[in-house]
Structure formats: C-alpha cells, structure tokens
Amino acid sequence: MSSALVTGATGMTGSAIIHHLIKDGSYEKVYSFSRRNPGNQHPKVQHVPMDLQSSVEAMAHSLNGVSAEYIYFCAYLARDDPTELLHVNVTLLSNFLQALKATGADKKIKRFILTCGFKQYGVHLGQAKQPFLEDDPLLENIEGVSWPPNFYYEQQRVLTEAAAKGGWEWIATLPEDVLGYARGNFMNEASSIGLYCAVSKALPGSELPFPGSKANYFTFNCWTSANLHAKFCLWAAKAPGAGNNIFNVMNGDTESFQNLWPHLATRFGCKIPDPMFPNGGVLNTKGYSSYESLTIPLQNRPPLQASASSLGLSSDPLVKKSPELFLQVDPEKWARREDVNEAWASLRDKYNLDQKAWDEATWDFLVLTMGRDWSCVASMSKARKLGWTGYADTWEELEDTFRELEEGGVLPPAEQLRRDF
Structure with missing residues (x-):
C-alpha cells in the first residue's frame, strides 16, 4: 500500500x-x-x-x-x-x-x-x-x-x-x-466563461458576443x-x-471556439450575434458599438523565434514582429458596466449565488485565452508511447464543470436560466 x-x-x-x-x-x-x-x-x-x-x-x-x-x-x-x-x-x-x-x-x-x-x-x-x-x-x-x-x-x-x-x-x-472546480477557488477559466454567458442571457436581447478576436475564434487549442x-x-x-x-x-482532442461558442450559446439560452465580428473583425478596429474593445501590445518577440533557424524563418516577419492581444469586448470593463452588474445582481438574488464568485472572477483569463491570435496545440505522443490511454471530451468536461459550478452556487442552473430569462 x-x-x-x-x-x-x-x-x-x-x-x-x-x-x-x-x-x-x-x-x-x-x-x-x-x-x-x-x-x-x-x-x-x-x-x-x-x-x-x-x-x-x-x-x-x-x-x-x-x-x-x-x-x-x-x-x-x-x-x-x-x-x-x-x-x-x-x-x-x-x-x-x-x-x-x-x-x-x-x-x-x-x-x-x-x-x-x-x-x-x-x-x-x-x-x-x-x-x-x-x-x-x-x-x-x-x-x-x-x-x-x-x-x-x-x-x-x-x-x-x-x-x-x-x-x-x-x-x-x-x-x-x-477545466475544473475547487470549492471557494474562483481562479479558473470555466467560471469566468460561465458568468459571462449567464449574465449575457440576463441582459436585454440575450446575445452572446465572442469577446475575443476573429483570429482567436478560428484557432485550434487544447484544454x-x-x-x-x-x-x-x-x-x-x-x-x-x-x-x-x-x-x-491534455484531454486528447483538439478544439476551437468556433465549435465551443455555439454550444455555450445553446446551453445558456443565448443568441449568436450575426455578424459575430462587425467590421470584419479587423485587428484594432472597434467591434460592437456598445462595447469597449481592448488591445495589448506585447513587448517581446514571439516564441517562434526560438525555432526560427531550424524552420527557415529567421528573416520572416512572423518572428520579427512583437505580438498583440486584441479583444472586441474588454472582459474587465464589461464586468464593471452598470447594466452588467445589475444583471448579475438579479441572477445572484434569484438563484442565491455566491457574490464572491463575481468579485473574485478572473477576467484576465479571458483576455489571454480569447485575445491571442495563435493556436496552442501540443503532442501527447511521449506519454502515449509509455502506455497512457486517458482521454476526455473537452465540451463534456466543460459541461461537467458548469454543473459543479451550479451546485457550488457560482452559476445559476442552466435549465432554470433558459426558462426564466
């Protein structure tokens, strides 16, 4: 033992x-x-x-x-x-x-x-x-x-x-x-995404704008x-x-927000805006007229520089230009809006939710995960060759996490939310 x-x-x-x-x-x-x-x-x-x-x-x-x-x-x-x-x-x-x-x-x-x-x-x-x-x-x-x-x-x-x-x-x-939940710990991406979706449902029109860039919407990622x-x-x-x-x-699948976002809209009873990216989603141009966008220039060369010589990219502009994060909806400013806080308060009171979940939500998680225009995909071959066979479906894991967040008083029950708003 x-x-x-x-x-x-x-x-x-x-x-x-x-x-x-x-x-x-x-x-x-x-x-x-x-x-x-x-x-x-x-x-x-x-x-x-x-x-x-x-x-x-x-x-x-x-x-x-x-x-x-x-x-x-x-x-x-x-x-x-x-x-x-x-x-x-x-x-x-x-x-x-x-x-x-x-x-x-x-x-x-x-x-x-x-x-x-x-x-x-x-x-x-x-x-x-x-x-x-x-x-x-x-x-x-x-x-x-x-x-x-x-x-x-x-x-x-x-x-x-x-x-x-x-x-x-x-x-x-x-x-x-x-993706997971620990009681009393709100520093995770799932709780921020869930709060964004739930409050969006409670706002007039129940639209669910994708906060990040158009490039991010189509990149591939692992969770x-x-x-x-x-x-x-x-x-x-x-x-x-x-x-x-x-x-x-990683879970073992490859995902993207172009697939996950419609699932989120359906789960929380929201509507997908069309167009999702006003002004074509062009970097540094205002997206939704009623929301503030965000641009964060990074002060370093992209990590691709480390492999530039072996990839034949030493002189390519891709490795010379400092990257930027761009979001057509700034999550931190969104969370400070009066109408957003009123919507949250109505959810909190109606479903007896934990105010700490809102006060301690880490909106900066969304700034990075939705603002970048590069994919984040890794290989699991090293572990697989040693016998690891574990796998999880990312959407199913996200749904399970949302259910835990509902039980923990962080999110309203989705079925009731869809019915009540």
Whole structure:
C-alpha cells in the first residue's frame, strides 16, 4: 500500500488529485497540505495546515511525522511581475524540498510530481512552433533574443537537482487551460466563461458576443480536465519508465471556439450575434458599438523565434514582429458596466449565488485565452508511447464543470436560466 502527499489541496489540480487518490485502493494514506482545510471528510485523508511561504523551519515543523512515497506538488502563487512570480514560486518549492530533507521525509520518496503548464512554451508571449513537444527549446536568450523569466524552468532545475541528490525520481506535467472546480477557488477559466454567458442571457436581447478576436475564434487549442490531469498524475507516479520526464497533459482532442461558442450559446439560452465580428473583425478596429474593445501590445518577440533557424524563418516577419492581444469586448470593463452588474445582481438574488464568485472572477483569463491570435496545440505522443490511454471530451468536461459550478452556487442552473430569462 502507498502513501501520498498533496500540496495546494484547495486548488483545482490539487483537490482533483486528492479526489482520485481517495478512490485509488492502492493508497492507504493521503496527506493534504494547504493553509485552509479543503474539507475532505475521508478516513484516509489527513489535512496538515501549512503555509508554503513560511520558513524552512516552520514547514519542517508541520512535516514532523509526515512522509510519503509519492508527492504531488500543485501549489502556485500568482504575481503580475514575471521576476516576482519566479522568485515566489521557486522559493515555495525549494523551501519545501529543504523541509522534507530536514525531517528525513525525503528518504521515503519514490516520485515527486510537479504541476507546471503551457507557459513552458510561452503561450502567453506569442506564437510558437506547433505542436508543442516536451523537448522544444526553452525560451532563454536564444539567438540574442530574450524573453521574460519563466519560473517553470527554474522549478524543474531545482527539482532535478534535489532528485539526483536524494536518489528519487521527478515528473513535471504541462496541462493547458485547466477545466475544473475547487470549492471557494474562483481562479479558473470555466467560471469566468460561465458568468459571462449567464449574465449575457440576463441582459436585454440575450446575445452572446465572442469577446475575443476573429483570429482567436478560428484557432485550434487544447484544454485539460482537472480530473484527467489527476488520473494522469496517479498513472505517471507509478508508470515504468515515466520517471525524470516532462509530459504534456491534455484531454486528447483538439478544439476551437468556433465549435465551443455555439454550444455555450445553446446551453445558456443565448443568441449568436450575426455578424459575430462587425467590421470584419479587423485587428484594432472597434467591434460592437456598445462595447469597449481592448488591445495589448506585447513587448517581446514571439516564441517562434526560438525555432526560427531550424524552420527557415529567421528573416520572416512572423518572428520579427512583437505580438498583440486584441479583444472586441474588454472582459474587465464589461464586468464593471452598470447594466452588467445589475444583471448579475438579479441572477445572484434569484438563484442565491455566491457574490464572491463575481468579485473574485478572473477576467484576465479571458483576455489571454480569447485575445491571442495563435493556436496552442501540443503532442501527447511521449506519454502515449509509455502506455497512457486517458482521454476526455473537452465540451463534456466543460459541461461537467458548469454543473459543479451550479451546485457550488457560482452559476445559476442552466435549465432554470433558459426558462426564466
């Protein structure tokens, strides 16, 4: 029988991993680490209060008497400044590893699974070579071009060094746009999309404009179910040959908003505007006359620059021009509109919804995922060759997430919403 330790237990990925560890009969003990108790009432789960921003000594005290063969590290702290983001998140991991060593808990480790993401490939910086492969070059001062620091790279270096010294194995997972729900945690794309759709239904006319650019509407992307990611992590923890590797983790299908948006409109009872893109969706031109658009020039070269020589694109304008994000509806300004807030208030009061869901909604998720004009598609071949067969349908996972959000008082029940408005 095995034991597991999960950090970031109140987040989407961490809570999903705990859920699947509970169901896995090969695990007899699960330690959940977070500042707030996630409320898992199960005999094999023991919550350990821990602040990963505390000192090594404080964490070692919390770890007293705690050890596990398999560690799932899902902790993450958001920061706007890339340098601060790197410092905070690398320190979290480094101090935790030192605390494990200080207590001797590192001697029991077999594999340590670190959750990272597609920022590994610079999806937030511009177009990169597609599909993403785990051995693609890192975005670090290639051919005289520099990019903002990437904390995933440094975390992986810290983890690799600790594993080599400790004699255990590591794994880093790269999910993209994770779909899931964790109670009290509103930092996810699905809740922002769901709130946008529900409020749009309650507004006069019930139209559902696509906030992003026309190019984004037609790009291809991958999403990752939090449940599928959890299943992958449990598989990777014990799969022969999987140790000391980085893995892309996606649902396995390829999707686009041109397919998802009509599904969303149907589910929430909204109407698809026609034309969807007034003025032809031309970049930097106003879309809907009643909404404010948004343009964000990025200050870096696109990640494609890292592969330009091997692709024969060194002099191509595609790799020379700094990218831009463009949205015909600015989500953050939309969420501050008086009519939008009145519509939200009517939904909140009618269906007894959680005001925190609105106050803490992360509209900046939509700025990136809908404002970019480049695809984000990765290969799962590396994991498939080792025996991974997991698959999830992205729309079905999104619907399941919406149902969880409805049960959690974040979104109104879709069937009632369609009937009432």
